[in-house]
Amino acid sequence: MNHDPVDVLIIGAGASGAAIAWSLLETRMRILCLEQGDHLPDIDFPSRREDYELARYAEFSCDPNVRGLRQDYPINADDSCITPVNWNGVGGSTINFLGHWPRMRPSDFRTRSLDGVGEDWPVDYHDLVPFYDMNDRNTGVSGLGGNPAYPNYTPPHPPIPMGKLGQTLARGFNEKGWHWWPSDVAILSEHDDGRQKCVNAGTCDLGCAAGAKGGTNFTYWPMLENAGVELRTKARVREILVDEDSGFATGVLYHGADGQVQEQKAELVIMACNGVGTPRLLLNSKSKLFPEGLANRSGKVGKNLMFHPLTGVAGVFDEPMKGHEGPMACSILSQEFYESDPGRGFVRGYGLHSGRSTTPMTYALGGYGIDNPIPWGAEHREIMDNVYPYLAGLTVVTEDLPEEHNCVTLDPDLTDSDGIPAPKITYRLGENTRAMLKHGEARAEEVLLAAGAKRVLPKGDKVWWRAGWHQMGTCRMGIDPETSVVNGWGRSHDVKNLFIVDGSIFVTAGAVNPTSTIQALALYVGDQIKTNIATLFD
Amino acid sequence: MTEHRSNTPQSPLHEILDVLIPANRDRRIPAAGELGVAAFVTEAAARNPALNSALVTLLSRAGELADGITPHTVRQLESELPDAFRLLLRETYKGYYSRPDMRAKVGVGSHPAHPAGYEVPSESPALLNELTAPVRARGPVFRDPTGDQK
Numbered sequence: 001m002n003h004d005p006v007d008v009l010i011i012g013a014g015a016s017g018a019a020i021a022w023s024l025l026e027t028r029m030r031i032l033c034l035e036q037g038d039h040l041p042d043i044d045f046p047s048r049r050e051d052y053e054l055a056r057y058a059e060f061s062c063d064p065n066v067r068g069l070r071q072d073y074p075i076n077a078d079d080s081c082i083t084p085v086n087w088n089g090v091g092g093s094t095i096n097f098l099g100h101w102p103r104m105r106p107s108d109f110r111t112r113s114l115d116g117v118g119e120d121w122p123v124d125y126h127d128l129v130p131f132y133d134m135n136d137r138n139t140g141v142s143g144l145g146g147n148p149a150y151p152n153y154t155p156p157h158p159p160i161p162m163g164k165l166g167q168t169l170a171r172g173f174n175e176k177g178w179h180w181w182p183s184d185v186a187i188l189s190e191h192d193d194g195r196q197k198c199v200n201a202g203t204c205d206l207g208c209a210a211g212a213k214g215g216t217n218f219t220y221w222p223m224l225e226n227a228g229v230e231l232r233t234k235a236r237v238r239e240i241l242v243d244e245d246s247g248f249a250t251g252v253l254y255h256g257a258d259g260q261v262q263e264q265k266a267e268l269v270i271m272a273c274n275g276v277g278t279p280r281l282l283l284n285s286k287s288k289l290f291p292e293g294l295a296n297r298s299g300k301v302g303k304n305l306m307f308h309p310l311t312g313v314a315g316v317f318d319e320p321m322k323g324h325e326g327p328m329a330c331s332i333l334s335q336e337f338y339e340s341d342p343g344r345g346f347v348r349g350y351g352l353h354s355g356r357s358t359t360p361m362t363y364a365l366g367g368y369g370i371d372n373p374i375p376w377g378a379e380h381r382e383i384m385d386n387v388y389p390y391l392a393g394l395t396v397v398t399e400d401l402p403e404e405h406n407c408v409t410l411d412p413d414l415t416d417s418d419g420i421p422a423p424k425i426t427y428r429l430g431e432n433t434r435a436m437l438k439h440g441e442a443r444a445e446e447v448l449l450a451a452g453a454k455r456v457l458p459k460g461d462k463v464w465w466r467a468g469w470h471q472m473g474t475c476r477m478g479i480d481p482e483t484s485v486v487n488g489w490g491r492s493h494d495v496k497n498l499f500i501v502d503g504s505i506f507v508t509a510g511a512v513n514p515t516s517t518i519q520a521l522a523l524y525v526g527d528q529i530k531t532n533i534a535t536l537f538d
Numbered sequence: 539m540t541e542h543r544s545n546t547p548q549s550p551l552h553e554i555l556d557v558l559i560p561a562n563r564d565r566r567i568p569a570a571g572e573l574g575v576a577a578f579v580t581e582a583a584a585r586n587p588a589l590n591s592a593l594v595t596l597l598s599r600a601g602e603l604a605d606g607i608t609p610h611t612v613r614q615l616e617s618e619l620p621d622a623f624r625l626l627l628r629e630t631y632k633g634y635y636s637r638p639d640m641r642a643k644v645g646v647g648s649h650p651a652h653p654a655g656y657e658v659p660s661e662s663p664a665l666l667n668e669l670t671a672p673v674r675a676r677g678p679v680f681r682d683p684t685g686d687q688k
Contacts, residue, residue: 047652051636106682114683124684144666148678151685159666161658167669174672179679181670189660199655209652325656339681360644361635365628373627376558377609384644385562 009266014092017272018220023526036236037071037089045207073416080427084468091217098329122488139214143184166331172451186214275471304402314393315453323357396440399511472506489528553607578633592622
């Protein structure tokens with residue numbers, strides 16, 4: 001294997017690593033990406049198998065602690081009410097994400113100024129708009145233009161079908177006079193560039209074998225590898241190396257497929273391991289210059305972990321809702337309660353997402369992201385025959401506020417299969433979030449009844465356990481090196497040739513799925529690197 | 539596809555499974571034991587020591603129950619051995635609903651494997667226009683603190 005120094009070393013081949021590699025292609029620099037997982041050919045996706053649901057509870061679980069594959073690292077979530085979920089491999093979590101693609105809104109970037117909570121971002125919505133648009137084209141995004149919840153924009157493809165469930169709920173929102181809109185999705189509504197449009201099979205989390213879902217395994221990586229970007233798989237980075245004199249990163253130590261440690265030198269190191277993996281690696285990269293972890297003079301690496309705590313409410317209708325027909329998470333999205341309203345008893349807000357229905361096994365086992373099987377016996381028969389087909393539900397997706405006690409640290413005992421310390425999550429729900437969830441549940445119930453539900457199922461009192469898809473804030477951006485890890489364009493305050501482009505640099509969380517913003521930010525950082533290339537390390 | 543062969547008919551496990559997921563005779567939906575889920579469970583137990591241990595414990599206790607396998611005695615098993623029972627219940631649901639024919643019978647279609655799918659018609663522009671009209675009529679519902687600076 002060629003270990004000659006490279007110009008750009010990217011760690012992680014998921015959403016953000018792929019996007020920034022694409023942005024930097026035109027520089028003609030030598031780009032290498034190290035990925036701890038491997039390629040997963042779409043022929044191997046469980047969605048191609050008749051017993052695909054079993055994979056959701058085994059080798060294709062979204063929870064790395066359940067999968068336990070060679071490329072996974074364990075996560076200690078004993079001190080958290082939410083456990084992080086992900087995929088490790090080429091495409092990262094875009095392999096098993098659900099493709100919901102809302103943008104953050106303008107107010108999300110100014111929560112301190114507007115609402116007195118969190119911090120303002122050093123960039124704003126309008127800085128990112130060209131990169132949202134660019135990324136939407138590269139990804140193949142479907143949706144309906146003219147959404148009054150945003151400054152005007154139009155996704156490149158028409159919306160996917162809302163279906164009976166979506167139309168029914170939309171009428172409920174209209175009855176209430178509340179905002180809703182067909183969801184923006186990274187799922188093709190029409191054939192595009194060799195990729196097939198969505199076949200509405202409803203198995204998005206088990207790998208989209210149609211290629212309709214815009215995972216970077218289908219979008220960026222084929223393009224990048226054809227263009228000469230080297231993607232080295234089964235390469236797990238252990239530590240980022242730093243020159244004690246200059247304070248610059250010099251490259252990394254990584255474990256190859258055989259477990260042996262290799263060194264790879266680079267002029268520029270870009271981290272794209274998301275909100276748990278990136279702080280884990282920085283905290284494990286200790287040196288005389290950085291005894292508390294690389295790029296951590298602020299002490300903020302790993303702090304301010306944010307998720308999007310979720311809960312769901314379901315109503316039972318008179319007719320089958322056909323919620324199994326179509327992408328499993330995306331039909332319509334209401335942002336009626338997104339912005340702050342002092343009368344609600346909390347700041348910031350939440351979205352009401354219409355999930356479609358889960359498959360029968362998943363429903364019987366408690367629902368997606370929940371381990372709480374439904375009753376057995378006669379009650380089971382009644383539920384599966386006379387309730388399940390008639391369900392339509394809404395998911396309350398809340399904005400999480402940054403709180404320092406919610407954090408990623410290194411577990412003192414637990415390690416991955418290469419002996420690298422595993423991350424430990426310490427996380428509890430804030431009172432603001434609890435108030436939002438309660439408010440959202442009540443509003444969801446109102447909409448379901450307005451849409452014609454004959455009854456609403458009793459709600460649980462817990463947030464979903466496997467809701468840790470969105471991992472944000474643990475290396476946040478900012479202009480002040482004392483309170484942030486990277487500057488306004490992703491460069492470490494402490495290490496001038498180290499960049500971070502994943503969800504860890506979010507300053508606040510918004511209340512929308514973050515992948516479109518993660519990739520837009522990565523493209524923005526790439527653009528800033530190119531713009532500032534002459535003085536990049538000053 | 540995982541085929542669940544019929545296990546020994548009327549074995550205690552078979553009977554417990556029939557109680558966990560009973561049949562719906564009107565809709566010709568079989569119970570879990572009847573469907574052969576016992577084979578799925580025992581095969582899973584052979585790969586999973588915790589499940590195997592749970593199964594041994596549950597069946598041993600079931601054999602001691604004078605009334606045989608009834609909903610009442612299964613409830614007793616759940617009460618006395620909750621952790622073991624939960625493992626069996628999960629595996630039973632997995633075995634039963636991983637059958638595509640069972641998925642179809644619960645009235646939601648079988649979630650076809652790729653590349654098959656469902657034909658779902660797109661909403662016509664007229665319908666989208668009608669549905670979104672009230673939303674559009676309200677005008678913008680966002681705050682844009684930096685919009686006028688760009």
